[in-house]
Amino acid sequence: MTIDPRKPYDPDNIFAKILRGEIPNNTVYEDEHVLAFHDIAPQAPVHVLVIPKGAYVSWDDFTANASDAEIGGFIRAVGHVAREMGLVEPGYRLLANIGHDGGQEVPHLHVHLFGGKPLGRMIAG
Ligand code: 5GP
Numbered sequence: 001m002t003i004d005p006r007k008p009y010d011p012d013n014i015f016a017k018i019l020r021g022e023i024p025n026n027t028v029y030e031d032e033h034v035l036a037f038h039d040i041a042p043q044a045p046v047h048v049l050v051i052p053k054g055a056y057v058s059w060d061d062f063t064a065n066a067s068d069a070e071i072g073g074f075i076r077a078v079g080h081v082a083r084e085m086g087l088v089e090p091g092y093r094l095l096a097n098i099g100h101d102g103g104q105e106v107p108h109l110h111v112h113l114f115g116g117k118p119l120g121r122m123i124a125g
Pocket of ligand 1: 014023025026037038039040041042096097103104105106107
């Protein structure tokens, strides 16, 4: 099931529960603005999710409503995680699914960070 990126934030979504510590996660990085953790169902040898700590449904919500500090902190953190995981030299892919056509399933903004092998074509099908 996919979500509407314009809907009000659902505080019971799975990533909100992870941020509150109600569900465990395999953390790779955390700071005041973000949490990064391994995806539970990895689709590449490296598959990390980077999420803002603020309550934003989607990239659309985040870029319209987050502060400059939150946006700057989030984008810098994505780059930091990729560097720390040794992905810059071999290369990697970032992906954010937004809404129905984007196939977004969890209604809390997340950027997927994929790496660890050549990733092939950008969009399948
Ligand atoms: P979306 O389709 O919304 O862009 O991606 C959601 C991602 O969240 C999927 O890759 C899925 O495997 C991951 N995911 C869903 N539930 C959990 C969970 O409880 N823990 C972790 N670590 N990842 C999850």
